[in-house]
Amino acid sequence: MAIRWGIVSAGKISHDFVNSVNSYPDKGDQVIAAVAARDRQRAAEFAKLHNIPKVFDDYRALAESKDIDVAYVGVLNPDHYDVTKLFLENGKHVLCEKPLCLNFKQAQSLLNLAKENKLFLMEAVWSRFAPVYLALEEEIKAGKLGEIRHVEVNFGVPIEKVDRVNKKDFGGSAVLDIGIYVLQFAQFVYKTEPVKVTAVGNLNENGVDIVDTIVMEYEGNGRAVLNVDARLKLWNKATVVGTKGRITIEDPFHFPDKLIHVDGTEEKFPLHTSSIPYNFQNSAGLVYQTLEVARCIREGLLESPHIPHSESLTLAKLEDTIRKQVGVHYDVDNQVFP
Structure with a gap:
């Protein structure tokens, strides 16, 4: 079918x-x-x-x-x-x-x-469907990092002039646009809700956050330090540090094509090519989520285990918390939904 x-x-x-x-x-x-x-x-x-x-x-x-x-x-x-x-x-x-x-x-x-x-x-x-992420998860499950203690992720691209980012009527927000990538990475590693979230940010003239620094603390002394910036190009990599070593996901961490393992070796995961240019970096990787959707539909699943409904709710809760702390409010925040 x-x-x-x-x-x-x-x-x-x-x-x-x-x-x-x-x-x-x-x-x-x-x-x-x-x-x-x-x-x-x-x-x-x-x-x-x-x-x-x-x-x-x-x-x-x-x-x-x-x-x-x-x-x-x-x-x-x-x-x-x-x-x-x-x-x-x-x-x-x-x-x-x-x-x-x-x-x-x-x-x-x-x-x-x-x-x-x-x-x-x-x-x-x-x-969540990047081959690099799946390889990282296997290393964590195998205990090669030991107990995870620290996650650090930076994501910065100069997009503060783009309407979808800087205008409140367009749902503008650095944390909703690119910040979700750093949030989901921390959740991907820790797999539990943080016990404390602290965020500071800078707002533009429209009352939209364009810079956010977020610290999330987890049970067992785990911590994630996340930087989001819609003004500057940052070194957009992610680092996971455990009691036995560290793993680095190089730029672009949000859909990478190589992984630096705990032992320092580098593994590449090449993406397929297209004759038509893409708008965004490594967009060829978008196909992997469609493979998952097709699999789930054929098997009669209502959600994917890689990004289940509970995870989307956790991300939404974190986004609400961060927006509230930095001072970004939407009209829909006052509405009731069935």
Whole structure:
């Protein structure tokens, strides 16, 4: 049975997502069946570039279509809740770009809806499916690091002028845009909620955080020190330190192609190539999450063990906590969701 994808929006990340799938030689019987964008001309150009047979200029029409099984939601952050809800209500599985929602209440509402309708829903934390991450997890499980005591992650890119980052109406926030990568890495390593979170940040004129420093403390004396910066290019690597040694994930840690093991040896994990350029670094790796989605749907799973619903709720809770501490408030924070 083919897994038929519908692409919701024709933006840069949707381009990279589709390109990663179409160019991957071992994608199996996954197909990109349709695309929808509010601008039909843009959707038509997107479909032509990626050889997509069906074009819609209305998200509801795509949601109601019999041509797709699962939707990839690549719209702006403030639209994640309503658009994902639309597709779930129309019986479609969903892979929604991160962050899943603007806050915990919205995320909980969507996850409840997916469960009630017996549909698969996953937050697109693509890092979790990187071969490097899977290799790192094996080393941690094998005890090569001993007891984990310290995690340090930096993620900085000069994107403070980009609307999706600097405007509150667009769901702007450094911690929601790139900060989720550092948060998910700490959670990937420790696999438990921190007992204490301390965050400081700088806000722009729109009341949006553009710089954040976060310290998360865990039971057993574990600590994560995380830096997020939308102004500067940082050395975007991650380090995990245990009682027996350390492992380094080199830049770009959020989807790396090499790992420096505890013994200092370097292992490379090359990505597949494409004739069409990508917008973002190592976007070829986006395909690995689609393989997981297809696997879960075929096996009747409603969530992935690599980024389960409980993990998305933890990330949403952390994002809310950090926003509150640095002083970023959205109108939806005052609303109630079913």
